[in-house]
Amino acid sequence: MDFKFTEEQEFFRATVKDAVNRLIKPKIQSIDETDDFPMDLWKEFASLGYLGLRHPEIYGGMEADVMTSMIFYEELARGSCGFAMAVTMQILMGTYFIGRFGSEEIKQRVLVPAIRGEKIGTICFTEDQSGSDLGGTRTTAVEKDGGYLINGRKNWITNGPICDFCTVMATVDPAKGMDGLSFFLVEKGTEGFSNGQVIHKLGSHGSVTGELIFDNVWVPKENLLGEGPGNGIKYSMDILNEVRVMTALNACAIADAAMNDARDYALKREAFGKTISKYQLIRSKFADHWAWYEAARLMAYRAAWMIQEAIACQHECMLAKMLATEMCQSAVDQACRIYGGNSFAMEYAPQRYFRDARFLLFGGGCHEVLQNTLGAAFLRKGSAER
Amino acid sequence: MTLHCVVCIKQVPDHEAVVRVESEQNLFIEDRYICSFYDEIAIEAALRIKKDHPDTRITAISAGGRRAVEALRRAVAMGIDEVFHVGDESIESAGSMAIARVLAAKIGPMKPDLVMCGKQAGDDDMGAVGPMLAELLGMVHANAVLSLELNPQNQSFELDRKTEGEIWRLRGSLPLLIGVEKGLAEPHVPVVTRVMKAMKAKIENEPVSKLGIGDHDIESGLQRVRYLQPPVRGEVRMLQAEFPENVEELVRCLQDNGVLS
Numbered sequence: 001m002d003f004k005f006t007e008e009q010e011f012f013r014a015t016v017k018d019a020v021n022r023l024i025k026p027k028i029q030s031i032d033e034t035d036d037f038p039m040d041l042w043k044e045f046a047s048l049g050y051l052g053l054r055h056p057e058i059y060g061g062m063e064a065d066v067m068t069s070m071i072f073y074e075e076l077a078r079g080s081c082g083f084a085m086a087v088t089m090q091i092l093m094g095t096y097f098i099g100r101f102g103s104e105e106i107k108q109r110v111l112v113p114a115i116r117g118e119k120i121g122t123i124c125f126t127e128d129q130s131g132s133d134l135g136g137t138r139t140t141a142v143e144k145d146g147g148y149l150i151n152g153r154k155n156w157i158t159n160g161p162i163c164d165f166c167t168v169m170a171t172v173d174p175a176k177g178m179d180g181l182s183f184f185l186v187e188k189g190t191e192g193f194s195n196g197q198v199i200h201k202l203g204s205h206g207s208v209t210g211e212l213i214f215d216n217v218w219v220p221k222e223n224l225l226g227e228g229p230g231n232g233i234k235y236s237m238d239i240l241n242e243v244r245v246m247t248a249l250n251a252c253a254i255a256d257a258a259m260n261d262a263r264d265y266a267l268k269r270e271a272f273g274k275t276i277s278k279y280q281l282i283r284s285k286f287a288d289h290w291a292w293y294e295a296a297r298l299m300a301y302r303a304a305w306m307i308q309e310a311i312a313c314q315h316e317c318m319l320a321k322m323l324a325t326e327m328c329q330s331a332v333d334q335a336c337r338i339y340g341g342n343s344f345a346m347e348y349a350p351q352r353y354f355r356d357a358r359f360l361l362f363g364g365g366c367h368e369v370l371q372n373t374l375g376a377a378f379l380r381k382g383s384a385e386r
Numbered sequence: 387m388t389l390h391c392v393v394c395i396k397q398v399p400d401h402e403a404v405v406r407v408e409s410e411q412n413l414f415i416e417d418r419y420i421c422s423f424y425d426e427i428a429i430e431a432a433l434r435i436k437k438d439h440p441d442t443r444i445t446a447i448s449a450g451g452r453r454a455v456e457a458l459r460r461a462v463a464m465g466i467d468e469v470f471h472v473g474d475e476s477i478e479s480a481g482s483m484a485i486a487r488v489l490a491a492k493i494g495p496m497k498p499d500l501v502m503c504g505k506q507a508g509d510d511d512m513g514a515v516g517p518m519l520a521e522l523l524g525m526v527h528a529n530a531v532l533s534l535e536l537n538p539q540n541q542s543f544e545l546d547r548k549t550e551g552e553i554w555r556l557r558g559s560l561p562l563l564i565g566v567e568k569g570l571a572e573p574h575v576p577v578v579t580r581v582m583k584a585m586k587a588k589i590e591n592e593p594v595s596k597l598g599i600g601d602h603d604i605e606s607g608l609q610r611v612r613y614l615q616p617p618v619r620g621e622v623r624m625l626q627a628e629f630p631e632n633v634e635e636l637v638r639c640l641q642d643n644g645v646l647s
Contacts, residue, residue, distance in 0.1 A: 007455070014456070015576060047577070062579065
């Protein structure tokens with residue numbers, strides 16, 4: 001076993017950290033306050049080429065492996081959580097199926113400008129009545145005139161209000177549940193495709209989120225992404241592992257940032273004649289956090305390694321996501337307690353970490369659903385062992 | 387006319403790294419290192435010269451242990467293709483003169499037109515290697531350089547250097563060695579294609595022995611006697627009263643502390 005990152009991976013981490021420190025961190029406060037999508041920052045960041053992290057070099061990407069990508073996602077989340085959500089949507093979910101299944105013509109039209117940051121993409125899973133329950137998808141795609149007619153509404157779409165294209169999950173046969181799901185490319189300007197309401201969120205400011213409406217949207221057959229209709233759920237499982245580990249590492253980054261700030265505060269803030277860092281109850285918060293954080297981060301990187309090595313790891317990815325995001329809730333809460341009353345003031349960072357951390361609980365499957373799946377899997381495992 | 391520009395760089399503790407005196411003989415440095423601030427400016431300045439004079443060949447060199455490789459990867463990420471790592475851990479603590487001798491042994495045969503160093507390193511702030519290297523190479527030297535104009539055709543330069551309260555404009559003939567000052571160039575954030583290239587770059591090491599450097603050359607003429615904790619700033623008390631009551635309070639305070647009688 002070897003738990004060390006390679007020299008090259010450490011170098012990559014340091015380089016991403018430097019980019020985040022110089023480009024993103026100075027803008028965190030203003031992004032959080034305005035909650036506007038930071039288009040100038042987006043363009044600046046895109047010009048560095050990171051939006052093509054996972055895509056082939058021939059399209060302008062860098063073909064980074066899973067571990068390298070995870071290092072990027074972790075360091076990125078140390079900046080603005082909202083901006084990280086917008087960027088990771090573009091890198092991973094928003095362009096994944098186009099890169100994997102799109103025709104050459106679609107890749108040139110959509111993927112290449114997306115990698116350059118000139119077009120913004122997203123993926124549409126969630127609806128008003130279904131999020132973690134993908135089998136409950138109500139958006140339909142019906143074959144018509146050599147293509148598909150899409151009808152439905154998608155909600156909670158990151159980058160939705162500003163997207164130039166989206167990958168939409170729709171059912172070709174509602175009676176089939178999960179087995180009727182497929183992905184379709186829909187581009188801005190297509191008749192019947194429009195924006196609905198924008199959601200004003202508690203945290204993760206700067207990533208604009210909202211509703212997308214598909215009212216008799218006709219797309220040609222080549223916009224069906226993947227082989228034949230009905231394979232959507234199989235394909236989504238391929239990406240969900242990565243999404244879950246990415247979310248876990250986003251959570252680790254936010255937790256680490258919050259507790260590092262809290263440490264700086266505890267070392268300076270005095271009460272009853274000494275810095276609060278000298279009190280046992282404050283120290284115990286750091287000790288508990290440290291143990292939990294290390295465990296969560298190790299589990300996340302182990303799951304990332306399993307994805308990279310093509311080892312079946314659906315449950316490990318769920319566990320990593322669940323543990324890390326719960327750890328993050330605790331970390332931001334403890335950081336707030338260390339800051340005391342100041343954590344309630346908008347001028348201090350803990351309140352932002354507290355709001356941002358909540359966002360990570362739901363993406364990649366809410367915990368109650370994950371727990372149900374994991375609990376059942378654990379019980380099955382017990383039966384098999386006996 | 388081809389210009390050859392050599393940039394000397396060093397890996398130093400990150401600005402955010404914890405550094406503390408543990409004892410008179412031991413300094414604790416957290417294991418977080420970056421390319422020295424002024425050295426990155428030197429890299430950027432060299433890249434700008436190449437932009438203005440496309441025939442320019444740029445070489446980056448770092449002398450030291452394994453960490454030097456990280457500085458060189460940074461140089462590759464920023465846009466330099468030719469990098470050399472010379473020496474090993476043994477010269478890390480050998481002092482400025484030893485480093486200058488190692489660098490001179492490597493750079494001398496290259497006969498560069500311009501050598502660029504940071505005006506001082508981000509860790510020990512000695513600012514010594516640059517001037518020593520210039521002497522060993524027999525080059526004209528200027529430190530704290532704010533601007534630089536080169537004329538490769540007639541092998542001349544004009545530069546501005548910063549001194550206390552004034553700026554000097556200097557003119558001369560190449561070859562030249564400069565120590566760069568903040569303001570000469572603004573280091574850019576590397577693009578990811580270069581970062582990937584830097585990650586994959588095979589950076590070979592050249593041992594000191596191959597450069598004809600003997601043990602006596604890396605013996606330091608200086609001995610570090612001990613580390614001392616810098617004095618802690620005294621207590622600060624803000625006088626809260628409004629004017630003119632705060633003046634009375636200030637006088638009383640100075641009297642209480644024996645400053646005024």
